[in-house]
Amino acid sequence: MVEIKDLSYKWKDGDKELLNIDYLHITRGERVFLKGSSGSGKSTLLNLLSGMIVPKNGTIKVLDQTINALKPSHRDVFRANHMGYIFQTFNLVPYLSVLDNVMLPIQFSNERLQRIKNTGIEPEEEAKRLLQVVGLEGSDLLNKSATELSVGQQQRVAACRALLGSPELIIADEPTSSLDEDAQEAFINLLLKECTRKQTTLLFVSHDIRFTKYFTKVIELKNGSIKELLTTNIGGQ
Numbered sequence: 001m002v003e004i005k006d007l008s009y010k011w012k013d014g015d016k017e018l019l020n021i022d023y024l025h026i027t028r029g030e031r032v033f034l035k036g037s038s039g040s041g042k043s044t045l046l047n048l049l050s051g052m053i054v055p056k057n058g059t060i061k062v063l064d065q066t067i068n069a070l071k072p073s074h075r076d077v078f079r080a081n082h083m084g085y086i087f088q089t090f091n092l093v094p095y096l097s098v099l100d101n102v103m104l105p106i107q108f109s110n111e112r113l114q115r116i117k118n119t120g121i122e123p124e125e126e127a128k129r130l131l132q133v134v135g136l137e138g139s140d141l142l143n144k145s146a147t148e149l150s151v152g153q154q155q156r157v158a159a160c161r162a163l164l165g166s167p168e169l170i171i172a173d174e175p176t177s178s179l180d181e182d183a184q185e186a187f188i189n190l191l192l193k194e195c196t197r198k199q200t201t202l203l204f205v206s207h208d209i210r211f212t213k214y215f216t217k218v219i220e221l222k223n224g225s226i227k228e229l230l231t232t233n234i235g236g237q
């Protein structure tokens with residue numbers, strides 16, 4: 001599902017290398033918890049995996065596609081089709097309603113639109129289903145603009161947007177950092193439930209090691225390289 005080989009990365013020529021990863025493999029359906037101290041390069045690694053930046057050395061494969069070999073426009077299409085990204089700051093579009101924010105990925109990805117249609121469900125119904133799963137429902141709320149929501153609500157909307165159209169990989173960059181403890185636990189449970197339902201691979205970045213119990217693989221980024229702390233064999237490829 002994800003394979004990194006001989007990757008090295010530095011932001012600027014002349015800098016010391018930030019990342020030096022010989023090998024990392026993530027299996028389809030795996031739930032991966034990535035930890036590492038502040039500044040260790042976790043977000044940089046996620047940016048590389050999603051093809052937002054490219055390394056000078058090494059290969060990054062997602063779904064057997066070497067994404068760093070793709071042209072920038074093809075990388076954008078690949079990302080839109082196959083990855084859902086939950087940002088630390090959610091990045092909802094402020095002037096769009098809750099429902100339209102969740103529906104946004106299918107504006108950019110025909111594949112994700114088609115995946116929903118193949119299930120015989122209309123895209124709007126699927127968006128509403130996801131919002132209901134995370135406890136957001138009712139036309140008043142769905143028609144509110146994203147700026148009118150609480151932080152916890154925005155976070156749940158961001159998760160639904162990432163999940164819509166079943167991308168094979170969900171990348172979540174410290175999505176729980178601005179929530180209280182109960183809301184964090186509830187959010188992770190909902191995310192895991194949807195990922196299990198669709199056999200989605202989840203790469204979840206957090207500082208909060210209380211949550212490692214929910215994950216099948218725990219990895220740490222330290223001094224630029226990846227250390228595997230736990231891997232549970234789940235089968236798959």
Ligand SMILES: Nc1ncnc2c1ncn2[C@@H]1O[C@H](COP(=O)(O)OP(=O)(O)OP(=O)(O)O)[C@@H](O)[C@H]1O
Nearest residue numbers: 011012018036037038039040041042043044045174
């Ligand atoms: N766009 C950029 N241009 C130049 N340097 C950058 C850029 N983004 C990050 N860096 C540098 O790369 C290093 C790693 O940053 P990164 O955000 O990947 O760490 P992190 O592990 O995600 O940190 P945190 O846990 O605090 O979010 C830092 O020294 C940072 O200054």
